[in-house]
Structures are given as structure tokens and as C-alpha cells.
Amino acid sequence: MMLDKQILRIPGPTPIPPRVEHALGQPMIGHRNPQMGELHARLKPKLAKIFGTKKDVMILSSSGTGAMETAAVNLCKSGDEVIVVVTGAFGERFADICDAHGLTTYRLEMNWGTACTPEKLKAFLREHPSVKAVFMTYCETSTSVLNPIKELTDTVRSESDALVAVDGVSCIAGVEANMDDWGVDIYVTGSQKAFMLPPGLAFVAASERAREAFKKNDHSRFYFDLNKYAEKIENNSTPFTPPVSLLFGLDEALNMMMEEGLENVFKRHRLMSNMTRSAIEALGIPLLTENKYASPTVTAVKPEQVDAEKVRKILIQDFKIYVAGGPKHLKGKIFRIGHMGYCSPADVFEYIAALEVAFKKAGANIELGAGTKAAQEIFLNA
Amino acid sequence: MMLDKQILRIPGPTPIPPRVEHALGQPMIGHRNPQMGELHARLKPKLAKIFGTKKDVMILSSSGTGAMETAAVNLCKSGDEVIVVVTGAFGERFADICDAHGLTTYRLEMNWGTACTPEKLKAFLREHPSVKAVFMTYCETSTSVLNPIKELTDTVRSESDALVAVDGVSCIAGVEANMDDWGVDIYVTGSQKAFMLPPGLAFVAASERAREAFKKNDHSRFYFDLNKYAEKIENNSTPFTPPVSLLFGLDEALNMMMEEGLENVFKRHRLMSNMTRSAIEALGIPLLTENKYASPTVTAVKPEQVDAEKVRKILIQDFKIYVAGGPKHLKGKIFRIGHMGYCSPADVFEYIAALEVAFKKAGANIELGAGTKAAQEIFLNA
The missing domain is CATH 3.90.1150.10 (Aspartate Aminotransferase, domain 1)
Incomplete structure (x- = not known):
């Protein structure tokens, strides 16, 4: 042996840093206690820096896939046309989610191991001019490809009014997100990658355009309804019971990142x-x-x-x-x-x-x- | 940063293994509770294997230096002649301890970076035929020298009746101790080295000859009196309050070593x-x-x-x-x-x-x- x-x-x-492990192990608190509000107030400015946004980042108790589905069902409804950029297994997952909700899904398939280029996306957008949203993967974990989100977002903007939804699960907190600068409409990610946390938390950052889309969208949803999360996080809360220990850990993981810069x-x-x-x-x-x-x-x-x-x-x-x-x-x-x-x-x-x-x-x-x-x-x- | x-x-x-860290963090128990007796009963056979002895290993709440002093004051009394093999800073410490207790200390000094050889010890023993004990260092941490304890113990045995006391602080649990086979009379060590634990525990293994010497020895001591520890450990206990968390950690560290073999x-x-x-x-x-x-x-x-x-x-x-x-x-x-x-x-x-x-x-x-x-x-x- x-x-x-x-x-x-x-x-x-x-791996989880010892500082984060110890933070995870703090005594449980009630999720409606004032301490929880104070915790959210500490988390918000740090999360906003990670995502590069002035808006409050929403926190869900779910895996990354749950957050991807959340993006789809809040931006779109059955029958909407969407493009999914598929550069690997997680692009496929985004497309499968769109299919499951009855969206009309156009897959822009790339060879696994290569990124999507602005040129390819531009041509595809011209073939599908009335799409409601474009779904893409920032880091395609299955192939280790990083898609050029800034350039792809620019391309969408220059060609259409489609919303830009980005799966940032396996890279955000390890690479720039620059949400507001790049004009990304929704970023989703999980806690178990560059965030140095166990799985269980998902983060959703959304633009003003995205928030307007959520409000107008009548696609059936309850737990994943971002209107609820957006409203609650303004008051330093969540609509449903959050994974309290993971939030303790998140606070410390973000502290470590802020200390490092x-x-x-x-x-x-x-x-x-x-x-x-x-x-x-x-x-x-x-x-x-x-x-x-x-x-x-x-x-x-x-x-x-x-x-x-x-x-x-x-x-x-x-x-x-x-x-x-x-x-x-x-x-x-x-x-x-x-x-x-x-x-x-x-x-x-x-x-x-x-x-x-x-x-x-x-x-x-x-x-x-x-x-x-x-x-x-x-x-x-x- | x-x-x-x-x-x-x-x-x-x-470094402390995560399994040990978690064990250290278990809830406190009373040190006279039955659970503590059960813990000692679990520790004893595993510690005996580490030291290569059939006798119960004694556990003190002290640093390694405390355990070294314990060896000296239990084996010897003021005026006794002793040899200390000095191969570096921790050999010097053993000699300083002997001096502090009024022993007549003969230092066998080696160049720092070399080990003591049986030949050198033999010659020194012949110069000092009436020594009560020979103190030596197994791993001299200050120089990274490992002294050949088996051979040195054989040499002492062949030349005299002196007791053999060995500081094994920075190597035991990482190298063979073979106490009974080699005829070492007392081994002392600390928890913060190869035992994968924080500092705070010291281990003392003693031969029958050593135990007889403790009993006869009237050198003044109280906390470090091994007669008390020897008696208590037979009944799965300690004379004074033990560092309970460190004993929880010890149990798991020993489990890891037993699993590895x-x-x-x-x-x-x-x-x-x-x-x-x-x-x-x-x-x-x-x-x-x-x-x-x-x-x-x-x-x-x-x-x-x-x-x-x-x-x-x-x-x-x-x-x-x-x-x-x-x-x-x-x-x-x-x-x-x-x-x-x-x-x-x-x-x-x-x-x-x-x-x-x-x-x-x-x-x-x-x-x-x-x-x-x-x-x-x-x-x-x-």
C-alpha cells in the first residue's frame, strides 16, 4: 500500500485550501438570520469583481448544469430559435438543455479541440437571423479549449439583438470574465473549479438586457426562476435555502483571491x-x-x-x-x-x-x- | 501577492494529513471518560509496532526536549557518569540536559555531518568504564546524519552494563526502531516529525532494564517521573491531563501508517x-x-x-x-x-x-x- x-x-x-476547509466547518446558522445577510453583503462586492459586473451576482444551490438550464429557461421559451456553439461535450449539454425545453436549437458544431471563431459564428448568425439567444462555452472542459468570448460576443452584437449566454463553469475565477465590458448577458458557473470550493453552488451574473428578458419570459419554471433570485439578492438573501457551509467557504475562497489580487x-x-x-x-x-x-x-x-x-x-x-x-x-x-x-x-x-x-x-x-x-x-x- | x-x-x-486534521477536530472528551481508555487501548498495539516493543509505550504531553530530559532524569541521578554521543545540535542538547541535572557528562564529539562509529564509541567506553548510561541521537536533525543505533547499542552491550538511551525525535515512525531486537533501553520522540502530527505529544518506550532503573532512581522529579506513566498506561490512562485532540489525531495517523504498512x-x-x-x-x-x-x-x-x-x-x-x-x-x-x-x-x-x-x-x-x-x-x- x-x-x-x-x-x-x-x-x-x-483541491480545497485548508483556509476554505476550516471556513466550511463553521457552525451552522439559520439562513434567515441577520448573520446570513451580513455574509451576503460581504460576498457581493467580491463576486462582482470576479465577474466584472456592477450588478449583484445571484447564487443558486445547484450544480453547473442546473445553472446552464437556469440560463436557458430564463432567457428563452419553447419555440424560440437559439444558436448553441458546440465545441465539445459541454456545448452539447447546452444544446440538449435547449432541446429539452422545446427551443428550436441550431448547433454550430466545431471539431473537438478547436475554438469557435468570430467568422464562423458570423456566417452562422446570418443563416439564422432571428435567434433569441446564442449559447456558448467559455472553457470547454472536455477538450481544454478556451473560446474567445469577447470576440464572439462582439460578433453577436454586430449581427443581431440576440442575448449572449456563456457557460463559464470550468474557468471563471481563473480567467477574466469582464461581463459589463464585453457585453455578455448571462454568465453561469459552478463552485468546484477555479473557485476552490466543493460542488454545490452555482453563480449567475446577468446584464440589464437579460433581466428584462427574464421578466417578460413566461416559460414554466419555479426553482430556477431568476426573477426570484434577483429580487432577493438585492436584500442580501436567497429565495430558497442556500447551502450555508458552502457560502462560508466561498467567503474565505474569495478572500484568498482578493489577497492574491x-x-x-x-x-x-x-x-x-x-x-x-x-x-x-x-x-x-x-x-x-x-x-x-x-x-x-x-x-x-x-x-x-x-x-x-x-x-x-x-x-x-x-x-x-x-x-x-x-x-x-x-x-x-x-x-x-x-x-x-x-x-x-x-x-x-x-x-x-x-x-x-x-x-x-x-x-x-x-x-x-x-x-x-x-x-x-x-x-x-x- | x-x-x-x-x-x-x-x-x-x-504537514498534517487531512484525515489527521479532521481527527484532531473531534469534540473534546473528558480525559477520565471510558472513551479515553478505549482510545488508549487502540493506540497501544499500533505504537508498540512503531517502536518494535512488546511493552506499552508511554505518552507525555511535552515537546521532544521534555522527553529527552525525561529519559535522563529517570535513568540517572546527580553524580552518575554518562556518555553523550554528540553528532550535532541535538546531541549537544542531550549533554546540556545531563549537565543541568548534575550528571558527570563525557561528550563523545564527532564532526558535524558524520555519524558515530562503533569503533569510536568502543574506545570511548573503555576510557570511561563506569558510565551508568550512554545517550545518543538516532537522526541528528541539525546535520541529517543517521547514527547506526543497532551497531552502537551492540557496542555498549559488549563493553558495559550501561543503559542505552536514544533520541529518536526526527526519525522514529520513518525508520525502524526495533527496540526489543536491538536492546535499546529507552527511546524518546516527539509527534511533529514522522508521526504526521502537530507538536505536543512525546513518546517514551522503555525496556525492562530501564524500568528497573526508574524504580530505583531517587533523582528529584514529578511530572517527568516515568514510574507514574508506566503504571497508568497499563490501565489505559495517563497520570496527568493528556492533550486529548492530539491523541485523536495520533489514532488516525497510526491508522494511516498501518494501512500503508x-x-x-x-x-x-x-x-x-x-x-x-x-x-x-x-x-x-x-x-x-x-x-x-x-x-x-x-x-x-x-x-x-x-x-x-x-x-x-x-x-x-x-x-x-x-x-x-x-x-x-x-x-x-x-x-x-x-x-x-x-x-x-x-x-x-x-x-x-x-x-x-x-x-x-x-x-x-x-x-x-x-x-x-x-x-x-x-x-x-x-
């Missing part, structure tokens, strides 16, 4: 991505995505000389390092390393050196230490 | 030492001690091209990795890496790659990745 020391490098859930948080994520990608490239192992599409929060590796699942298993057996396999048709072909939230450049060194050992044991013709050296050089030149 | 993620690689206190725990520590030493050697950086004296739990590095303190500061500034400086006359000349307790080969990769960066930034002429490669090769060939 081995020392029971798990190193979680899947793209979520991610958001700019530094974003720089760190970009640095970890660059270190990881340079290391893998230096070993002669292919990556799934090109550098220009690379997410700062997750990296998909596509080994050709050796079986991806074999490498993944050696990482677990020898080091208790957990990376994620490939989803759907990429199963067995890629593995994905999460480097977001409570993860530092030193952690990158750890998994890169362990990966070199795993590649070697799996039979890949690689030079031990070469990936580490490449990551070190990126760190030194940052 | 940086992410608040501290990586503690000093030779104690060492003690043989595997010891192998892991030896492997981490070998990986660390090979890496530093591959970088062309000198180590303070020769391989034959190397402790599995701590490694002292003695850089010559660059300032040891500069390297240490870069590790903190760039990675929040904390290693220890040099003690006394080694201050500024060495730094010491703790690799014991909750530390794995993946952690070794982490600090080695970070160290390479720090050496480079400090101006050393080293090849990035070369140390990592050497550590990887040791891991692959283990």
Missing part, C-alpha cells in the same frame, strides 16, 4: 497552462488543442506513442495523482490535467515530473527531465 | 532520501553528509557556488516552499529539507524542480531538469 495522499488534478472538483490569479493560471503545455511539447507528446485555443485552467494531452489510459493509471498507482480521461469519442485517446484554483507552479512541477515517469513506464520514448526543464524555463522567463 | 499555499519541507513540524513507510522514507540526494548530486551541489550516514527523513545541502540562505529565500518567495536553515556554526552554510511523514515521491519531484529554479536564480551553474531526472531514475529503479 501507499501513503494516503491524493493529488487531485482533474478539471474539477479541485485577481490579476495575479489570472496570470498564475496562464503561467501554469504555459508551463504544462511547454513541458508536454518538450517531451514530444502531442496536445489536443493548439496554443491559440489553450485554456489557462485545463490541458488535454493526446499521446500517440502510448495509451492515454495507461499513463493515467500509472499516475494513480505510482503517485495517487488523478487526471481525467477523455469524454465520449475522445475516451482512451486523451487525458486532461486540471490546473486551476488551489494549484501553483510548484504543483505543475510535481505532476510534470510524475508524468515523465508515467510516460516512460508506459513505453514512450521520452527524455526524463526534459519536460520539467521546459516548464522551469517558462517559469524563469515569466 | 501569491496564492496562499504553503509547502512545509522543514524537518518538523511537518510499516515496511512500506520505511521504504518510502529511504526512497525519498535517495531521490533527494541523487538529485542534488546530479546538479553538482555538495551534500553535508556522506551517503552512508544519510538519514531517510532529512537531507542537509551545502551549496558552495551560492549562498544557502539565498536559495532558501527564493524557495519561499517563488514557491512558498519552506526548508530549514543551518543551526549554530552551520548557519548560512547549509539548508535542510525535511522529507518525512506526510510526504511522497511526488512531493520530492516538486521540491527538486523548484530547487533547480532557485539554484539557477541564485546564480549556480546547474543544468535545469538534471536533478529531477536523477530523482526519476532512482524512483524507476526502486
Whole structure:
């Protein structure tokens, strides 16, 4: 047997900092107590910074998928035409949600591993001029692609009045959201990724245009009705019982990010991505995505000389390092390393050196230490 | 600012596993409750395995130094002649304790960085034939030397009736203690090293010969009187209030070691030492001690091209990795890496790659990745 020391490098859930763990463990309070109002008042300005918005960010007790459905059922109703940009499994999920609610869903399908470009979206918008909303994924967790949300939002704005809804689950708090500046209408995300929290909280940030759409929308919904959340959060409350412990944890996780400085948080994520990608490239192992599409929060590796699942298993057996396999048709072909939230450049060194050992044991013709050296050089030149 | 993620690689206190942290946080119980007796009954067989003894290990609420003093005042009284093997700062401490209690203390001084050999001890014993006890250090934390306790104990046995007292603070639970087999009379250690616990508990294991000596000894003592502890632990209790939370944590830390298997725990520590030493050697950086004296739990590095303190500061500034400086006359000349307790080969990769960066930034002429490669090769060939 081995020392029971798990190193979680899947793209979520991610490791929880001890400060956050301790915050999670605080004694329970009543969710209608004045203390809860004070907690919300502390959370609001910090969350607003993360999302880059002046408006109150709404907090739901749900997974990220729940938040995606919330976006769809508040912006649109059955019969509405919508575009969903599908760059991977989570783009597909957005489309499946739209289908489930009877929207007329036009899928703009991209090859898995590439991002959507403004040009492609522009052409597609011209084919479908009367769409009510465009749904897109910021970081496509399944492929480690980061879609260019600013440019895609500009494209929508220049072509139509459609609302822009963005799934930011596996990147927000690790990358810029710039909601107000970019003109995104709704961002949704979960707590278990760059927020350094357990799963269970979802965040929804919405523009004034989006809020007007919610009010007019008569699509059937109750728990996910954002009008309720928008009204309550103004008074530092939630319409339904919130996961109190997770809110305690959120307060501390946001404190940690504010102490580090958001700019530094974003720089760190970009640095970890660059270190990881340079290391893998230096070993002669292919990556799934090109550098220009690379997410700062997750990296998909596509080994050709050796079986991806074999490498993944050696990482677990020898080091208790957990990376994620490939989803759907990429199963067995890629593995994905999460480097977001409570993860530092030193952690990158750890998994890169362990990966070199795993590649070697799996039979890949690689030079031990070469990936580490490449990551070190990126760190030194940052 | 940086992410608040501290990586503690000093030779104690060492990181606490989450399982142990959670155990530490259990609700307080009365120290005379039946639950406490049940806890002691669970601890005893596991502690006995760690020390390699059939007798009950005694638990004190004190630091390691308190346990060292306990050994001295229970085995000896003022005026008794004793030998103290001094291989570094903690050997000096044992001698200072003996002096403080009016023992006639003969110091067998070794160069810091080398271990005591059976030959040297034999010669010294012949010069001092009427000593009551020989005090020695298992792992000399200040230099990372592991003294050959089995051989030194054999030497004492073959030359005299002196009792053998061993400070095992910075290694027991990471290396073999084999108390009964080796004929050690008293082992003392603290909780904050290979035991994966916070400071505050001290363990004392004693042979039958030692116990007879305690009984006959009239040296003044109260809190540190082992006769009291020996009597109480037979009935699953302690003479004075124990640090209850630390005992909860101890139970879980011992569970983790039993799950891993003690043989595997010891192998892991030896492997981490070998990986660390090979890496530093591959970088062309000198180590303070020769391989034959190397402790599995701590490694002292003695850089010559660059300032040891500069390297240490870069590790903190760039990675929040904390290693220890040099003690006394080694201050500024060495730094010491703790690799014991909750530390794995993946952690070794982490600090080695970070160290390479720090050496480079400090101006050393080293090849990035070369140390990592050497550590990887040791891991692959283990």
C-alpha cells in the first residue's frame, strides 16, 4: 500500500485550501438570520469583481448544469430559435438543455479541440437571423479549449439583438470574465473549479438586457426562476435555502483571491497552462488543442506513442495523482490535467515530473527531465 | 501577492494529513471518560509496532526536549557518569540536559555531518568504564546524519552494563526502531516529525532494564517521573491531563501508517532520501553528509557556488516552499529539507524542480531538469 495522499488534478472538483476547509466547518446558522445577510453583503462586492459586473451576482444551490438550464429557461421559451456553439461535450449539454425545453436549437458544431471563431459564428448568425439567444462555452472542459468570448460576443452584437449566454463553469475565477465590458448577458458557473470550493453552488451574473428578458419570459419554471433570485439578492438573501457551509467557504475562497489580487490569479493560471503545455511539447507528446485555443485552467494531452489510459493509471498507482480521461469519442485517446484554483507552479512541477515517469513506464520514448526543464524555463522567463 | 499555499519541507513540524486534521477536530472528551481508555487501548498495539516493543509505550504531553530530559532524569541521578554521543545540535542538547541535572557528562564529539562509529564509541567506553548510561541521537536533525543505533547499542552491550538511551525525535515512525531486537533501553520522540502530527505529544518506550532503573532512581522529579506513566498506561490512562485532540489525531495517523504498512513507510522514507540526494548530486551541489550516514527523513545541502540562505529565500518567495536553515556554526552554510511523514515521491519531484529554479536564480551553474531526472531514475529503479 501507499501513503494516503491524493493529488487531485482533474478539471474539477479541485483541491480545497485548508483556509476554505476550516471556513466550511463553521457552525451552522439559520439562513434567515441577520448573520446570513451580513455574509451576503460581504460576498457581493467580491463576486462582482470576479465577474466584472456592477450588478449583484445571484447564487443558486445547484450544480453547473442546473445553472446552464437556469440560463436557458430564463432567457428563452419553447419555440424560440437559439444558436448553441458546440465545441465539445459541454456545448452539447447546452444544446440538449435547449432541446429539452422545446427551443428550436441550431448547433454550430466545431471539431473537438478547436475554438469557435468570430467568422464562423458570423456566417452562422446570418443563416439564422432571428435567434433569441446564442449559447456558448467559455472553457470547454472536455477538450481544454478556451473560446474567445469577447470576440464572439462582439460578433453577436454586430449581427443581431440576440442575448449572449456563456457557460463559464470550468474557468471563471481563473480567467477574466469582464461581463459589463464585453457585453455578455448571462454568465453561469459552478463552485468546484477555479473557485476552490466543493460542488454545490452555482453563480449567475446577468446584464440589464437579460433581466428584462427574464421578466417578460413566461416559460414554466419555479426553482430556477431568476426573477426570484434577483429580487432577493438585492436584500442580501436567497429565495430558497442556500447551502450555508458552502457560502462560508466561498467567503474565505474569495478572500484568498482578493489577497492574491485577481490579476495575479489570472496570470498564475496562464503561467501554469504555459508551463504544462511547454513541458508536454518538450517531451514530444502531442496536445489536443493548439496554443491559440489553450485554456489557462485545463490541458488535454493526446499521446500517440502510448495509451492515454495507461499513463493515467500509472499516475494513480505510482503517485495517487488523478487526471481525467477523455469524454465520449475522445475516451482512451486523451487525458486532461486540471490546473486551476488551489494549484501553483510548484504543483505543475510535481505532476510534470510524475508524468515523465508515467510516460516512460508506459513505453514512450521520452527524455526524463526534459519536460520539467521546459516548464522551469517558462517559469524563469515569466 | 501569491496564492496562499504553503509547502512545509522543514524537518518538523511537518504537514498534517487531512484525515489527521479532521481527527484532531473531534469534540473534546473528558480525559477520565471510558472513551479515553478505549482510545488508549487502540493506540497501544499500533505504537508498540512503531517502536518494535512488546511493552506499552508511554505518552507525555511535552515537546521532544521534555522527553529527552525525561529519559535522563529517570535513568540517572546527580553524580552518575554518562556518555553523550554528540553528532550535532541535538546531541549537544542531550549533554546540556545531563549537565543541568548534575550528571558527570563525557561528550563523545564527532564532526558535524558524520555519524558515530562503533569503533569510536568502543574506545570511548573503555576510557570511561563506569558510565551508568550512554545517550545518543538516532537522526541528528541539525546535520541529517543517521547514527547506526543497532551497531552502537551492540557496542555498549559488549563493553558495559550501561543503559542505552536514544533520541529518536526526527526519525522514529520513518525508520525502524526495533527496540526489543536491538536492546535499546529507552527511546524518546516527539509527534511533529514522522508521526504526521502537530507538536505536543512525546513518546517514551522503555525496556525492562530501564524500568528497573526508574524504580530505583531517587533523582528529584514529578511530572517527568516515568514510574507514574508506566503504571497508568497499563490501565489505559495517563497520570496527568493528556492533550486529548492530539491523541485523536495520533489514532488516525497510526491508522494511516498501518494501512500503508510499516515496511512500506520505511521504504518510502529511504526512497525519498535517495531521490533527494541523487538529485542534488546530479546538479553538482555538495551534500553535508556522506551517503552512508544519510538519514531517510532529512537531507542537509551545502551549496558552495551560492549562498544557502539565498536559495532558501527564493524557495519561499517563488514557491512558498519552506526548508530549514543551518543551526549554530552551520548557519548560512547549509539548508535542510525535511522529507518525512506526510510526504511522497511526488512531493520530492516538486521540491527538486523548484530547487533547480532557485539554484539557477541564485546564480549556480546547474543544468535545469538534471536533478529531477536523477530523482526519476532512482524512483524507476526502486
